[in-house]
Amino acid sequence: MKKQTCNRHPEAGKFIATCSGCTQELYNIEQANRALAAEAHAALASIGAIPGTRVLSITRIRTTMVISTANPNPRAAFPYAVDSFRLPTTEESDPDQVDPYPAGEWILVDQIGNHSRSDVDDMLRNAFGYLADLGLVTDLDLMDLAA
Template sequence: MTHQTCKRHPEAGRFLRECYGCKRDLFDLQARNESEANRRQAARTALANIGIDQTVRILSAIQIGPALIVAAEQPDGYFRYTVDAFRQPTPDETDPEQTDPRLPGEWILIDQCGDHGADDLDRMIRDVLTRLDELGVTADESTDTLLAALHA
């Protein structure tokens, strides 16, 4: 009779009810899922700020420092495929003494691209990344790395 609970991790001793390796895998999976859910929620919020309804299909969302890039499909929109870049407001913009202060956490549109074909998504993403690079947002990241992350 064996007391091992995990066939994948034989180091799980006979007195353990669960394998620490499997616990770690589960924790990592939950953390990735929560991170993805948070990015998708931020993307929905950002798109709602510019008047995009909640029926849009978010293809991918990635956050780079203060910027959020969202690739989406809108079957009923003028452009079926869009790539939008947003940023968080600066402390000066949220200063209540401003004449029209922004709300903390409010996503501000930086750049947007749209086209009719899914084949154009890579070009649109590259255009948005180029714009963010001009603003100094993506200085530490390569375009290919960010493009791969958006396709993940």
């Protein structure tokens, strides 16, 4: 007889191997991660990321996204980079503007690069600090991120 595998969902029953609630939660997390990865790759493509670039981390805070990457390609200026993006405001994407940004298209805010993997954490801290200086993220957002 199989025992219940999920203590969080007692309704799972003692004869099933997995909890349907946890299975759904895992599916939802996987779908959210795929959507975030697609957004990150679209943002990187918009700035002409070199093929072969590998995403190390993606952090999205409201209308901003910070992506760290590694690129072994010798054409890359730096093998490790952190790119910061933001979404355009409604005013910036207003079609009545002279040169509006497409709604939902990521705008590059800042780029940081270095030659050592050990510098990526410092580059990420600098990127989030710069977004905070610009008022695009708050100290509370950054505290939630650190938790």
